[in-house]
Amino acid sequence: MDNKKLVIVGGGAAGFFCAIQAKENNPSMEVVLLEKQNKVLQKVKVSGGGRCNVTHAVEDIPHLLKHYPRGKNFLKKVFYQFGPEETIAWFAQNGVTLHTESDGRMFPTTNSSQTIIDCLLNRAERLGVQVKLSSAVTAVQKNDSGFILTVNHNEVKADYLCVACGGYPKSLQFDWLRKIGHTIIEPVPSLFTFNIKGNKDLKALMGVSLEQATIRIQSTKVNDIGPLLITHWGLSGPCVLKLSAWQARTLYDLNYEFSIFVNWINQTEHELREEWNTIRNDMGSQSFSKNPFGLPKRLWLYLIEVVGIREGKKWSELASREQNKLIAILVGQPFDVQGKTTFKEEFVTCGGIDLKEVNPKTMESRVVPSLYFAGEVLDIDGVTGGFNFQNAWSTAAVAAGLWA
Ligand SMILES: Cc1cc2nc3c(=O)[nH]c(=O)nc-3n(C[C@H](O)[C@H](O)[C@H](O)COP(=O)(O)OP(=O)(O)OC[C@H]3O[C@@H](n4cnc5c(N)ncnc54)[C@H](O)[C@@H]3O)c2cc1C
Structure with missing residues (x-):
């Protein structure tokens, strides 16, 4: 997979986790992360009241799955590849220890979401992930050699594309995904x-x-x-x-x-x-x-x-x-x-990319080859307690595993 280029749309939890893991799995691949705002990881910053509820301590995967009103069956195949155990281990390997509260919610021991942000930013920088701010993707075309994205009226080429642009309770956000052939389950607010x-x-x-x-x-x-x-x-x-x-x-x-x-x-x-x-x-x-x-x-x-x-x-x-x-x-x-x-x-989006059109073993689109999805953009959402970030970490890690 040398010399190939992966473009990730969205600089949130899922986008960063995917970029980092893709680069870890394949150091010679060019990994570019496009973020429409002038800041990344904004939701991580405000999450959990500024403490970031990273995940939840659960007995096993069947118990974990009970916390997802949408996406349970899909996530089953994802979590057995990369679940809370792997997430906790990954953060520990990268210098972030987590503690568990009496209700099972897990936070960084610093009780500061900045710890998670610093961890992701430092790791991405050390690995050479290119982060481009103020870069909103407004259109995507697929041709035989890959993708052509429209970003600020310019063209950006990619061999692989991972869409991690989050959820939003307005379907306009998803127009360019609809145009490439995906079905969007109408987004409405949850929580x-x-x-x-x-x-x-x-x-x-x-x-x-x-x-x-x-x-x-x-x-x-x-x-x-x-x-x-x-x-x-x-x-x-x-x-x-x-x-x-x-x-x-x-x-x-x-x-x-x-x-x-x-x-x-x-x-x-x-x-x-x-x-x-x-x-x-x-x-x-x-x-x-x-x-x-x-x-x-x-x-x-x-x-x-x-x-x-x-x-x-x-x-x-x-x-x-x-x-x-x-x-x-x-x-x-x-x-x-x-x-x-x-x-x-705090809210999450109920709705998003129809899960029937995504392979949970790989996170690759069943409609457009070489297109991947991660995070809240999918029709997956959990209740409060760290379950939404777990969806982001897990789907991102599975998508990134593909380029190993
Ligand atoms: C206030 C608040 C607190 C929360 N607290 C918790 C918590 O403690 N624990 C928990 O598990 N969950 C929590 N959640 C939910 C959790 O934050 C989300 O589920 C999670 O951040 C989703 O990550 P994501 O990377 O998929 O999407 P996002 O974090 O939404 O990131 C998507 C990124 O893509 C960018 N983007 C969108 N469209 C484009 C485009 N066209 N081009 C380029 N970039 C684009 C966006 O600007 C954004 O930065 C909270 C949510 C909120 C709102």
Whole structure:
């Protein structure tokens, strides 16, 4: 593969990882990375709140795959070639150690995304990767000898092309890929929080968090369980983000207007009714300022107020009408969602290059030979926790393996 030229479109995590690995595998190949902005690795910089959640500590690949609403089957073939284990080892070999937080998220021990940026930039420079800034690719043509790219009204030739231009919730970004023959699954946002309509009361609960709550979308069996956070605009936290990711397309189709039920105690109505007498007996003559469910005090007081129960009332005085209302609200308080808000500016794109048109063993296009893809440009996205970068590292490494 000597004297051949690889051009990579996109100076993000996937583009850099691919460029570095391609050069490591084939030092004599010319590797050029084109970035449309005047800076590279911008998302890495802001990722994980400035700490960069590089990957996730997982038991094995089947567990890892459960975190991808889109791309699971495709990634299975990718991760067995290059997964979190190989990613952690690669960063360690390049001087970056990672630590694991209690929820499994892995960050550089420096807790700074700059460590990842410095690592990638230094390695790319040492290997001789040519990075060209302010170089937006606007068209691509394929001929018998390779590719001709239009970059700032100039032509750039390539023997191999790797597209790692990220995701974007506007399909315009993908026009030049469509023209070369690829199908784009319509991009829509994933990973967002829910704005609650008329959230005056909820606003007073801002900052209240639960370790576990369940949210169900009305008229569906779709629900998710996980930590929940009440914010000044509505509901957030991993439970909401996961639901937004798994239902990204459905919620887009609903124009982000739908109803949900929040189960504050993660019990079914049947389960709660079965133990209700025991609860009442245990609470006896205590007042309603005490709650037997371990809910945060502010939330509990809000719930009994919605039902119309005075804080000073005794459990033994609870009327059956109030009891039914309380049970109903505990296992499924309804809320109307109206709009979405990005979580700490973090979002990923649901949609992108149709995976049917890419070979997961090589990342080569099945439509255009010698064209490769890596990262979020593909119709792959994960929930929060380091899974999106893992997609970038893994697809990039597999693409780069081809030029070994
Ligand atoms: C605020 C925020 C925080 C995040 N935090 C995390 C986290 O901690 N952990 C995690 O796993 N994921 C996180 N994510 C998601 C993660 O950052 C992305 O999934 C990942 O960066 C995708 O990498 P990529 O290289 O495929 O795409 P990108 O990082 O988007 O890089 C693509 C690059 O291509 C360039 N480009 C696009 N079109 C062209 C063109 N035509 N010509 C030339 N260049 C072009 C773009 O300018 C960009 O620099 C976060 C996302 C955001 C927005």
